[in-house]
Amino acid sequence: MPGVKNILPTSVQHAGDAAPGPADGQHTIATKNRWSRVVLKFRDLAPDVWCEFSFRISWESDEEARNVQDFAAIGFSFHADDGSLIDFASVPGLHRAQIDPYCDFVPGPAYHDRHSELTHTGHARVGFFVPAPATSLTITIRSWRNSHPFRVERLSLRQFVQGRAAAETTQEPRPSQEELHASIPVPRRWRALRTDPQWLGYGVVPGHRLFIRGQVIAKGAERDGALARIVYRDALGNAIAPPYAETLATPAIGAFVNIPTNLQANRFTLELLPPHEAAFVEIGFQAWRDDVDMELVLPLEASLEDCLLLESISTEESAGATRFLHDLVERLALTPMRDGKLVQADLLDTLLGSEPLGTAFTIQKKLRSIQLGERQEFSSGHISLATFPAWQLPNDLTWTEDPFRSPAWRLDFQSLSWLLDLPHDTPASIDHAISIALSWLNENPWGSPKDGLSSHPLALARRAEVFLELLALETPSKNKDLRALITLLGETIRHGFALAEIVGQNVFPLSIHQIHAAAALLAIAQALPRLPLSRYWSSLALEHLREGYGALIAPDGTIAEPSQHYRLELISLGLILNSILEPLPEAASFRQELLPRLQGPARSCIALTDPSGALPAFGDAPHGYAHAPWMRRLLARYGQPWISDDAIRSELSYPEGARTLVFEKSGIAAARYFEQGRPWAHLSASFAMQRQMHGHFDCTSFNYAAGGVRWITDAGGAADAEAGPPRQYLISPRAHSVAMPDGREPTSGTAWLRAATSLAGVTILDIVSNVHGPDYAHRRIFVFLNNLSAIAVFDHFAGSGASLIFEGLLHLEPEVTAFIAGPQLAVGVRDKRKLRIVPHAIQGRFGGFEIAQGRNERPSSVQGFVSRRPGTLEPANTIRYAFAGPKSVCGGVLLSLDDSSLKRLKAIVESAELKDILVASFSS
Secondary structure, three states: OOEEEEHHHOEEEEEEEEEEEEEOOOOEEEOOOOOOEEEEEOOOOOEEEEEEEEEEEEEEEOOOOOOOOOOOOEEEEOOOOOOOOOOOOOOOOOOOOOOOEEEEEOHHHHHOOOOOOHHOOOEEEEEEEOOOOOOOEEEEEEOOOOOOHHHHHHEEEEEEEEEOOOOOOOOOOOOOHHHHHOOOOOOOOOEOOOOOOOEEEEEEOOOOEEEEEEEEEEEOOOOOOOEEEEEEEEOOOOOOOOOOOOOEEOOOEEOOOOOOOOEEEEEEEEOOOOOOOEEEEEEEEEEOOOOOOEEEEEEEEEOHHHHOOOOHHHHHHOOHHHHHHHHHHHHHHHOOHHHHEOOHHHHHHOOOOOOOOOOOOOOOHHHHHHHHHOOOOEEEOOEEOOOOOOOOOOOOOOOOOOOOOHHHHHHHHOOOHHHHHHOOHHHHHHHHHHHHHHHHHHHHOOOOOHHHHHOOOHHHHHHHHHHHHHHHHHOOOOOOOHHHHHEEEEEEEHHHHHHHHHHHOOOOOOOHHHHHHHHHHHHHHHOOOOOOHHHHHHHHHHHHHHHHHHHHHHOOOOOOOHHHHHHHHHHHHHHHHHHHHHHHHHHHHHHHHHHHHHHHHHHHEEEEEEEEOOOOOOOOOOOOHHHHHHHHHHHHHHOOHHOOOOOHHHHOOOOOEEEEEEEEOEEEEEEEEEEOOOEEEEEEEOOOOOOOOOOOOOOOOEEEEEEEEEEEOOEEEEEHOHHHHHHHHHHHHOOOEEEOOOOOOOOOEEEEEEEEEEEOEEEEEEEEOOOOOOEEEEEEEEEEEOOOOEHHHEEEEOOOOOOEEEEEEEEEOOOOEEEEEOOOOOEEEOOEEEEEEEEEEOOOEEEEEEOOOOEEEEEEEEEEEEEOOOOEEOOOOOOEEEEOOEEEEEEEEEEEEHHHHHHHHHHHOOHHHHHHHHOOOOOO
């Protein structure tokens, strides 16, 4: 059983018409959305340990917000011992938020189990990690979308670790090294402060203030404070001598700004007013003494003064790109007016000059070319996006088009990236592309888009580069359309402002979206060197690319991103960046750090592909990509330095025979059997952290192919490509081949490999997980023959109740027909092949089979679907099997294509040696 520590609140407060309920421990929350709330404070938490916060929620019978995912909100704030707020870039299990630093949502009544319809009650559970050095916590339960008051009760906060014998305790839970290692796969990007400064550099906008915001964590009792040394430099890199406005100075260290550290967690804001001749500022963070325990939290936030913020420039009066540009150049005092009017030719000459506009740093088109190969998205008046059929582009676009009712199609459509497939060798084709881009701009005034998905960070990044490339194509034209150029230039710059604020405020920490936004911002900055903001944008983009890759990929190659697809995309973006950044001296240290980090993950991606060339579909798995050709194109164009690496060359040769691959730090294992001319087999299992980055709850799920065909699959899909109940189903545990005890779906958490052993011709992978919370200890054990002709999947649960029931799920490919052949046999049939599914109890008893296909009577019980293209769910068979017993239950299923392999595996499973492994103590 897990070691569990119950934590009681030290205070409870109500606000916004929230009030205590009629019984002790009850709280009623009104309909003042966001403001009616109950606030609970907890102290004495153990850092670097997982928690579960749970409560029962009751709603009115006539509640209207039944089908929303954000019925109520739960906010979280983390504090140091002295109560100061710690601003973590991310917290596993939680989302970044605005009103509260981090949050999670309680879904509406329709998403709770079917019994809730009778009782009007449900249970909410949130699993999350408490990062060090936090030791106290504030939890706020808020009204959000509810139409009537609701009540919460039985509030419980428990910290727990796996593999500890016993029961609830008041002692500090101490996770094993394996659990601790699995819970923190990403090194915290904090820098220790000593008297030797940690230097960061930013471009500045002459005459305009730059704000740098961050936090210093001071752990020791001695808190003499920290300081930020300031050095301004001109465009040639020469230091400008102090004094500087609003800074202190001493002969020994020069100009500086003092940072008090009277608390353990100290927020600071540097307000820097650069000299008129300054082009750059270097900021050196340091402590006053070396014998202190003090860290600088990264990444920092950066922004310009209010008059250069997007919301200040993009008013209702300046919704159009031309007016926006007019207001901007006035604020920057860029070009003189003629009779109070801005002359377009003067403006273009000031911002663009006579040199060709550079687009070498655009990355989205290069990435799409690597991903899609020769596939054209726009040809002969038709666009072919995602996996959908070609669709004829109408002459009168409204930009609300959604022919396939698909968010994925809409996102690609609104990004305009397909415009770059038009041939650019004739003025007519360039004019056609520009006319479509201008149509989008005319129908989508800033702040009032026709389709909200056009504001998605990926659409924003792609579209910014499209405008930039069209601008570059039109600028050299002898018959250039000045009005069109001004519009494209204004909108490119406005997109730059939006991207800079996304990047500078670190809106998408630990996310590939932040990488896309920073790359697009860098492209704009490098293409428009005459724009006074370009130095600032370029430095901001480079700093966040450095921090983003540093956080997502550890020096040892461990990737925090759970999706195999997005891991490959991260590697691709990194290799492209490594290539295009070569001319920038300021990017040299980033490139030197980046390339070695990418090599190990690239080798892993090659090794993990199955013989058909597909990566395991865990986490987000967008459709329409062939991973093996994608990798070949990537290595051919940008991975030349790696071709001579023996390890990568070995993986590219795809060795024959049986092979087992375990990447512990990345949370994935795979086995394959491959020989030329013979049917292949492949098994993959995920035990990566569930941290809600992309939302899929698939920890310990697996895929299985044998005889050259796929049998056990993943429901697939990507969170950004779906909406409503289909999205909630695809990211839920019910869409993955996992096990669930007593009907409880797993929450956020992690898993780790306890042992990988070989025994009598089989391989055994023993995985421990904590995703089921403090009430259950859980192991999932995979046993498979070396040629994968037969595999077994066992789950071992131990609970604190008198009895325990768990159910396992097997998701079958849509082409597989399933039936129950008897009380101890289920069968999947595909292409005259049969997959035998045989239950096997080790502790407890088998509880029977069920088959679900296309079940969708309520959102909470959707089952029996897979996603094969965005926006649609395809019915497929899902087999449910169950085991029951007192307190500790162990059982699973044996899968095989032939009787001889099944008999061989069964004999091994029934051996005393393997039984001892299957029912081994959780603490061993």
